[in-house]
Amino acid sequence: MDNRLDGGRFDAALHLLDRQVGDCDGLLVCKVDDLELSYYDDGSPAAVTRVLAGHAALVPRMSSRTGHWLRKRWVSLGIQYADRDVPLSFPLEAIEHLGSGIELNVERAGLLDRQPAATSGVTLHRMGELLGMQIETEHPELRGKVLDVRLEATRKDRWPMRQLVIGPGRPGSLLGYDRGDFNGPWMVQSLVERLHRHIRLIDCDAVEDIDWDAGVVRIASDAVAEDASLAKAPG
Amino acid sequence: MKKVFALALGILTAIGGFVDIGDLVVNAQVGARFGLSLGLVVVVGVLGICVFAEMSGRVAACSKRGTFDLVRERLGPRMGLLNLLASLIVTVLTFIAEVGGVALSLTLVSSVNEVLVVPLVGLLVWLVLWRAKFSLMENVLGLLGLCLVVFAVALWKLSPAWGDLTHQMVAVAKPGDETWLTYCYYVVALFGAAMTPYEVFFFSSGGVEEKWGIKDLTTMRANVFVGFPLGGLLSLAIAGCASVVFGPANIDVASLSQVGMPIGVAFGKVGIAIVLVGFVAATFGAACETGLSAGYSLGQYFGFQWGKYVGPGKATRFHLVIVVCTLLAVAVLMTGVDPIMVTEISVVGSAVALPLTYFPILVVANDRDYMGEHTNGMLANTLGSVYLVLVVVASIVAIPLLIVTGMGS
Numbered sequence: 001m002d003n004r005l006d007g008g009r010f011d012a013a014l015h016l017l018d019r020q021v022g023d024c025d026g027l028l029v030c031k032v033d034d035l036e037l038s039y040y041d042d043g044s045p046a047a048v049t050r051v052l053a054g055h056a057a058l059v060p061r062m063s064s065r066t067g068h069w070l071r072k073r074w075v076s077l078g079i080q081y082a083d084r085d086v087p088l089s090f091p092l093e094a095i096e097h098l099g100s101g102i103e104l105n106v107e108r109a110g111l112l113d114r115q116p117a118a119t120s121g122v123t124l125h126r127m128g129e130l131l132g133m134q135i136e137t138e139h140p141e142l143r144g145k146v147l148d149v150r151l152e153a154t155r156k157d158r159w160p161m162r163q164l165v166i167g168p169g170r171p172g173s174l175l176g177y178d179r180g181d182f183n184g185p186w187m188v189q190s191l192v193e194r195l196h197r198h199i200r201l202i203d204c205d206a207v208e209d210i211d212w213d214a215g216v217v218r219i220a221s222d223a224v225a226e227d228a229s230l231a232k233a234p235g
Numbered sequence: 236m237k238k239v240f241a242l243a244l245g246i247l248t249a250i251g252g253f254v255d256i257g258d259l260v261v262n263a264q265v266g267a268r269f270g271l272s273l274g275l276v277v278v279v280g281v282l283g284i285c286v287f288a289e290m291s292g293r294v295a296a297c298s299k300r301g302t303f304d305l306v307r308e309r310l311g312p313r314m315g316l317l318n319l320l321a322s323l324i325v326t327v328l329t330f331i332a333e334v335g336g337v338a339l340s341l342t343l344v345s346s347v348n349e350v351l352v353v354p355l356v357g358l359l360v361w362l363v364l365w366r367a368k369f370s371l372m373e374n375v376l377g378l379l380g381l382c383l384v385v386f387a388v389a390l391w392k393l394s395p396a397w398g399d400l401t402h403q404m405v406a407v408a409k410p411g412d413e414t415w416l417t418y419c420y421y422v423v424a425l426f427g428a429a430m431t432p433y434e435v436f437f438f439s440s441g442g443v444e445e446k447w448g449i450k451d452l453t454t455m456r457a458n459v460f461v462g463f464p465l466g467g468l469l470s471l472a473i474a475g476c477a478s479v480v481f482g483p484a485n486i487d488v489a490s491l492s493q494v495g496m497p498i499g500v501a502f503g504k505v506g507i508a509i510v511l512v513g514f515v516a517a518t519f520g521a522a523c524e525t526g527l528s529a530g531y532s533l534g535q536y537f538g539f540q541w542g543k544y545v546g547p548g549k550a551t552r553f554h555l556v557i558v559v560c561t562l563l564a565v566a567v568l569m570t571g572v573d574p575i576m577v578t579e580i581s582v583v584g585s586a587v588a589l590p591l592t593y594f595p596i597l598v599v600a601n602d603r604d605y606m607g608e609h610t611n612g613m614l615a616n617t618l619g620s621v622y623l624v625l626v627v628v629a630s631i632v633a634i635p636l637l638i639v640t641g642m643g644s
Contacts, residue, residue: 020304
C-alpha cells in the first residue's frame with residue numbers, strides 16, 4: 001500500500017501501535033509496543049518521537065492505569081536491574097515506509113537500544129498512557145476517553161499530534177469502522193457504528209491540561225468537535 | 236505434478252484439522268455410534284473453514300501478514316494475549332497428542348511400546364522442523380497423508396446401503412440409544428475440530444512461507460477449495476467405514492488399531508499397509524502443523540522473526556519455541572498419558588480461541604489498508620458473518636456440554 005509518511009494524517013492506535021516492524025532486508029525486528037511522546041517547554045506541538053519496544057513497553061500497556069499492578073510485579077521480578085522499566089527503542093528516522101507494517105532503512109542487528117533519557121526542555125511520556133485517559137470538560141458533546149491520536153508526519157524525526165479521537169470507551173475502537181476507513185460486513189459495521197455514535201475529533205490546541213498521574217485530560221469548553229472520519233479529515 | 240505440489244499446503248493444513256490423531260479416533264467413534272447422522276456437521280464445518288482460510292490466505296497474499304499479526308493489531312495486546320494463551324493451549328496440546336499419535340501409529344507397525352518410541356519421534360519431528368525445507372515437508376507429508384483416501388475406496392468396496400447413509404446425513408436425527416445432549420456434544424466437537432484455529436495460523440503463515448503474492452490468489456483458492464473438502468471427505472469416509480463395520484455389532488471404537496480395521500476387512504494386508512502409512516503421515520503432518528503454528532503465533536504476537544523461509548540462524552527464537560514444545564511433548568508423553576485424551580481437553584482452549592481468531596480475520600479482510608482492491612465481496616461477508624455467529628454459539632456451549640456429557644461418553 002501507499003506510504004502513510006508521504007503526507008496526510010493517520011491514527012496512532014489504529015495504524016501504528018502493534019504493527020510489525022521489518023528491517024531493510026525484510027527480516028522481522030519487533031512490534032510497535034508503544035510510542036514515545038515528547039512535550040516541549042518551548043511551546044512546539046507535542047509529538048511522537050521514538051518507537052518503543054520490548055517488555056518494558058508492552059507490560060505497562062496491559063497493566064491497569066491506576067495502581068500499575070502488573071507493571072510493579074514485572075519490575076519486582078528483576079528489581080536489581082536499573083533499566084527494568086526502560087523500554088528498547090529506535091528513532092523515527094529509521095522508518096522508510098509505513099503501510100500495513102513498518103519497513104526500516106537499516107539492518108536489525110544491534111538496532112534496538114534503551115530509550116535515552118529526556119533532554120532539557122523536553123518531558124517524555126508514552127502513547128499507551130495517553131490512550132484511555134478520561135475526558136473532563138464542560139463541552140456538551142464531548143465525553144468518554146481518549147480513543148486515538150491523529151498524527152501528521154511533517155518531519156522525519158517527529159510526528160506532531162494534531163487531534164484527539166474522543167468517545168465513550170467501548171470496544172471496537174481498533175476496528176476502524178468508526179473512522180470511516182472502510183466498509184465491513186453489515187452486522188459488525190452497524191453494531192460498531194451504533195456503539196461509537198458519540199465519537200468526536202478535537203484539535204490538540206483545545207487540550208487545557210493533562211494530569212498524567214490521575215489519567216485525566218481537560219478540554220476547553222469551546223473546543224470544536226468534528227466528525228472523526230479520516231476521509232473527511234484535512235490533508 | 237507441479238500443480239499437485241502447489242496444493243500440498245491446503246492438503247496438509249486440512250489433514251491437521253480433519254484427520255489428526257484425535258479426529259481419526261473421534262471420527263471412527265462417531266461413525267460407530269451415530270452412523271453418518273453427524274455428517275452434515277462436517278459439511279458445514281468444511282464450508283466454514285474454507286470461508287475463513289480463504290480470507291486469511293488472501294490477507295497473507297495481499298499484505299504478507301499472518302493471522303496472529305491481525306489478532307494483535309485488531310484486538311490490542313490484552314485480548315490478543317488472551318487469544319494467544321487459549322490458542323497455545325489448543326496448539327501445544329494437539330502437538331503433544333500428535334507426537335504421541337505418530338508413536339501409536341509406529342507401535343501398530345513395530346509392536347514396540349509407544350512410550351519407547353516417543354523420544355525417537357520427538358527427535359524426528361524436531362529434525363524435520365529444524366532442517367527440512369518447508370516445501371519438502373508439505374509435499375512429502377501432504378501426499379503421503381493422501382494414503383488415507385483408502386478409507387473412501389474401502390467404503391465403496393464394503394458396498395453399504397448408500398440410500399441409508401445418504402438419509403442419515405441429510406436428516407437431523409440420532410440413533411435411539413443416544414441422548415440429544417451427547418449428540419450435541421459431538422456436533423460441537425466435530426464443528427470445532429473442522430475449524431480449529433491452528434489451521435488458519437498454519438495456512439496463512441504457510442502462504443507467507445511460500446511467498447504468495449497477489450498473482451497467487453488463484454493458487455491460494457485452489458488450495459482452500461481442494462484441501463479442506465478433501466479433509467472433510469476423509470473424515471466422512473472414516474466415519475462411514477466405522478459405521479458399516481462396527482455399527483451393527485455395537486462395538487465402541489477406542490483405539491487407533493480399531494480405526495484401521497475396516498480397511499483390513501475390505502482389502503486385507505495391503506490395505507492395512509497403506510492405511511498405516513497414512514496414519515503415520517497424517518499424524519506426523521499434524522505434528523509439524525501444530526509445532527510450527529505454536530512458533531508462528533508466538534512470533535506474530537511478539538514480533539520476533541518466525542518462519543522457515545529464513546535460515547534457522549535468522550529465526551533463533553522461533554526454533555527455540557519448537558525445541559521447547561518438542562521437549563515438553565516428549566516429557567508429557569513419557570508419563571504414559573493417552574494422546575487421544577489430550578486432544579479432547581484442548582476443546583477448552585478452542586472455546587476461547589475460536590471467536591477471537593475469526594473475528595479479526597473478518598475485520599481485516601474488509602480493510603483496504605491491507606487488502607487494496609481485494610477486500611471481501613458480499614458472499615464472503617455474508618458467510619463470514621453467519622459462521623462468526625455459529626462459532627460464538629459453539630464456543631459458548633462447548634465447555635458446559637463437555638462437562639455435562641462427560642466428554643460424550
